Amino acid sequence: MNQFMRSKIYKSVFLILAFYVGSMAIVAAQQPWVAPDDKKAEKNPVAVNADIIEKGNDLFLKNCKSCHGDPGQKNMLALNPLPPDLGDKEYLKKASDGEIHYKITAGRGAMPTFEKVLTDQQRWEIVSYLRSLGDGPVDAGGTGGTEAFAGGALKMEVNLNDKDSTMLIRLLGTDKEAGVPAAGVKVQFMAKRTFGNLVLGEVTSNDNGYALLKFPESLPRDRDNKTDVIIKVKDEKSYGKVEQVVPVSWGQANPHKNLLAERSMWTTRWMAPSWLLITFHTVVIGIWAYLIGVVLQMLKLKNMK
Amino acid sequence: MSSKTHETLPAAEAKTLLNKISDDLLRPIQNHKGFTMWALFLGLALALVLWAYVIQLRDGLGVTAMRDYSAWGSYIANFVFFVAVSLVGMLISAIMGLIGVEWAKPISRIAEIVAFSAVAVAGLVIVFDMGRPDRLLNVFIHGRFQSPILWDVTVVTTYTAISLVLLILPLIPDIAIMRRRMTNLPKWQKMLYDMASFGWVGNDAQYHALHRMLKVLMILVIPVALAIHTVTSWLMASTLRPGWNSTIFGPYFVTGAFVAGTAAVIILMFFYRNNFKLKEYLTDYHFEMVSRLLVLTSLVYLYFNVNEYLVPGYKMPLHEGQHLTELFTGHWAPLFWATQIFGLILPIILLLFKPMRKPLPVTIIAVFVLVGAWFKRFIIVVPTQFHPFLPIQNVPENFTTYSPTLIEIAVLIMPFILALIIGTIVSKLIPVVSIWEVAEQKGISREVLNQE
């Protein structure tokens, strides 16, 4: 057998092996993920309304978006296999409620198991939210009264009460509905923080268009000793952007303490503990003075009679 | 200093005796037999290790076997070793001098030579270990008073200075004698002796001043010497690492240092006794006494060893337990037990027998003790680092072991060569046993000693 043939045989053996291993991997990866029939057939026990969809949306943002991306945007993470676009209408047409719920619960491969992380109710809320992205009509009942103020015909009045740290918001119509209180509109209060906004509360306006928020007394203020509160109408799609930023000096003082102002072993050299600075310098100067004294005397030996 | 008064010999007899003493002790300075070969050897060896250091400077510390989980290796062990050896100067010339131990007088200069050459290179060893030796001055410009390294730099510098003065000061009367007796010297050497004799004529005022200065220095050197090795031990003890986080590291290191230093002095005594033909001055009696000293220091050190290993070994806390297991029965066990048995336990046992305290046997034992002392420092410094609190993961295989590379070993040898060079130069310039102190012991009066 000559060199050429031998290498050819090795090559073909290698190729066959490689093909075999590779195809196994592909088979494993492409094995379709099928939910058991009984799970597939499960119906969503949660009555769908706008609140539930919103809750589902929130849960989606926290738990799903990091891999699946924004629904319909196809900006999912480049994993293998690719996480499906959950806002894709075709996908939603094919997948039953029970199937989506099963997959969230059980997980497989890169898809986490949410069984212990989310409650059953929460998992169904995500299903409800996803369903609302599909073609099927979704009952959005519940809150009502939205249409009248749609398209930005809404203004917000803010009243701050320093005494009990509360914010009273009133939502009133503008344009055609000028002066008419907007009822049943969800208002979100958020504190502006370094890397994101902290939700302080969500309040639905009452029949007179009022929404009241009690500011959490335990929240520290920012480094300028104030807290910027963002007040906004949550449903931007229906009402347009209705938002205000109000600085308040409620809550706790910012606890900033400059660690570097104190003397310590770990800080810069002149901020060393006083006893250390004093001891070190006294001892070093003392010993060297002593030593130099001896040397000076050595030089005087010559003159001793 | 000279607490005992000696019987004074008649002047004529004293003069003959002094002639003999100074002839014996000054002969090695003028006898250059074999010196050229020795100097050539030292020079070549130094060039070789310097070349290794240049490679390290060029390529970085990566040429050593040190990595992130053995960030301190044999260089630091080397540093601790040299600091340890230097401590003997304080023990023999200061403590014993102050107490007035007569037999220690002829060997106190040997102890001072050991101390000075060891501490002078110790400072250099630390520079070999630096990743950026070009920034050495930063230590003086930006030095942090909270850092044990700054304390170490301070005490090493101070101890070097004191050791030098402590070496020169008791030399002054000897140099005066050399000026008078050694006439056929090269010009530079003559000038050097002229300068270093500080106008010594041996009057009472000078003697008085000399003894007072010596006393001051001997007292001063004790805390400084203790500090130098205690602070060196704090380089390790000031960390939270299992195996280093120990409160007895200070005395543990200091007592270990006395063992190493005494062994070094014994070896040097043996060399001088044979090569410099000083059998009459470094007698069997001196070896007997210094052997006893070695046993004493070794026993104290053994006691600290028992404390250092037995107490945590009894409790076996998680991480320190793993470290101790590796030392007692694991990867480091052969080195650990060899060091403890051949470097400490066997020497103690052997030296209990009188024949073993004769010059040759005790010197052989001292070699074992000294080699053991070096490896003991290695065992203190290196294995501990492989047992951090959190696992060593996601790093290459060579991060999890340590055995020095050839270049590292060469750089490691450099301080030994430098110390030998310093020692050689010193013993070619001065008598290694003090003429005036021996003369005083033998009852030669000051008048005879300082006669023109």
Add this chain to the structure above:
Amino acid sequence: MAEELNKSAHSENDGSDNSRRDFLKIGLALGAGVVVGGGAIYEGYKGETKKIRVLTTDGHTLEINKPVVMEDYELKDSSELPLSDLQKRGRKGIPGKKWVMVIDLSKCRNARKCMDSCQAAHQLKPEQHHINVLRMQDDANTEPYFMPKPCYHCDNPPCTKVCPVDATFKREDGIVLIDNERCIGCRFCVAACPYSARVFHWSDPKFVEANALKEYDIELNVPQKKGTITKCLFSADRLRKGQQPYCVEACPNGVYWFGDLNEDVVTNGTSKDTVRFSDLIRENAGYTMMPELGTKPRVYYLPAKNRLFPFEYNGSKELSQEDQHWF
């Protein structure tokens, strides 16, 4: 800080001219989006105190502390500044902040995106980790878990204690930084760190030639230098720009929370979810690594309870023999 206070107190006593200039400075800070949006109206100082009043959009007056006045160089991009200013602001830190990180062990599945992103940003070699995902197990009968380990930026840092030249130091905002222009390479800090967070450049770092003329950015520790130390910096360069650290942003699994402890709020790097730090720690039994050492770490862990993924490494659900050595 003390210096800063002195300076502002001084300028206030100097009369109206200086206070107007001071006001301009505040205006700058306002413009930078630090303080009240658009409609803040200056009303003047109230006597000796450092309070100022602002008018909100609805005509409500509000008294707030005088904003943290920042030097010009503190907001600029690192490429625009000379070395001296970079060093100065890098040593000082970001005023008024106290950074904190929370690592949720129940979410980590060893994706190592944090390690990759960090190594790329800081130009590290594969074996050099500012952040290292460790395989941990506390006991033979407990479940193994993955544990990302950055520098803990301790408030009682053993590493800065031992540094002989102030080359590693703690800043006002809590970050333990490194100045590799000063480091002498003694590696005492490596020996002193009980968490093995420090890395030494034993030989030439990456991109030596490409970086030859590059200005040293102390907050990124790039260019890296042979014979000096490097370690996790909480991505001080990104915090300067108001962004979260490299590892935090890169994590696909929502492991990292990062924020300002003074504000008691942390934001998740993956979901951008923003929560109270104290709530997160309380509700999930957060802890710090080996508090008994007294190092006071600024990084908190949430235990690996109710995990999203089971432990799996190299196809095994158990720790390898070698890794088991550590408990």
